[in-house]
Amino acid sequence: MSRIVYVNGEYLPEEEAKVSVFDRGFLFADGVYEVTTVLGGKLVDFAGHAKRLWRSMGELEMTPPCTEEELLAIHRELIARNGLEEGMIYLQVTRGAADRDFAFPPEGTAPTLVLFHQEKVIAESPAAEKGIRVISIPDARWGRRDIKTVQLLYPSMGKMMAKKAGVDDAWMVEEGMVTEGTSNNAYIVKGGVIVTRQLGTEILHGITRAAVLRFAREAQMTVEERPFTVQEAQAADEAFITSASAFVMPVVEIDGARLGTGTPGPVATRLREIYIEEMRKAAV
Known part of the structure; x- marks a missing residue:
């Protein structure tokens, strides 16, 4: 069975997940990310990762795609939908999709938010x-x-x-x-x-x-x-x-x-x- 991933508000089979060819993460590496470990179906140090994510976005003058509470809910839903017991949740936020220009996109451009998981033996590596x-x-x-x-x-x-x-x-x-x-x-x-x-x-x-x-x-x-x-x-x-x-x-x-x-x-x-x-x- 394929993984269920999250893309901009939707939970999708990975084969159906897409982002725009104009996404600034693709064109400029204009994005930030976090990786949170999952042990026993639970998130390790989520608060620390969220704090660093918001700092990274702030340093790059990037608009957060959601609240910290909403992000936690997305993580938990992704774990549940995929039955993940041990591994990692990867999240990436970009400045969104806009016609290619070195200058930042117009104000109000929606950021892109993507999450997916990877199963991995970590504790007993x-x-x-x-x-x-x-x-x-x-x-x-x-x-x-x-x-x-x-x-x-x-x-x-x-x-x-x-x-x-x-x-x-x-x-x-x-x-x-x-x-x-x-x-x-x-x-x-x-x-x-x-x-x-x-x-x-x-x-x-x-x-x-x-x-x-x-x-x-x-x-x-x-x-x-x-x-x-x-x-x-x-x-x-x-x-x-x-x-x-x-x-x-x-x-x-x-x-x-x-x-x-x-x-x-x-x-x-x-x-x-x-x-x-x-x-x-x-x-x-």
């Missing part, structure tokens, strides 16, 4: 048992990475660079410092101290990142928010990434250098356990 390997690549993205836009060409290229290198992902580097992964925030652990880049326009303000750092501090773990180099990462005891689709995922190799024993470290493993436990309880 096999990758978390062995960890992932990453390479470093130059960070060639635009400067406003704190806005979650659909401009994902370079991260996509980074994923392919990693694939061609026979590893799982890539960490991007700017002025000698790691910014983040292609679709995740990056961390290292040395002497029990968790190090991750501070918030700014250089990285996405991860919703999972915020929760994990909060749980780490509540567990009396030491956190330092600052940049780090690839060389510092290679000398670390362990490393990990966080994202809505991976939760806390151990990193066991960076540019061919094995970290620690080459297996998931205790800090990443414990944080993953805490995150899953707490988010199952808080899911809506």
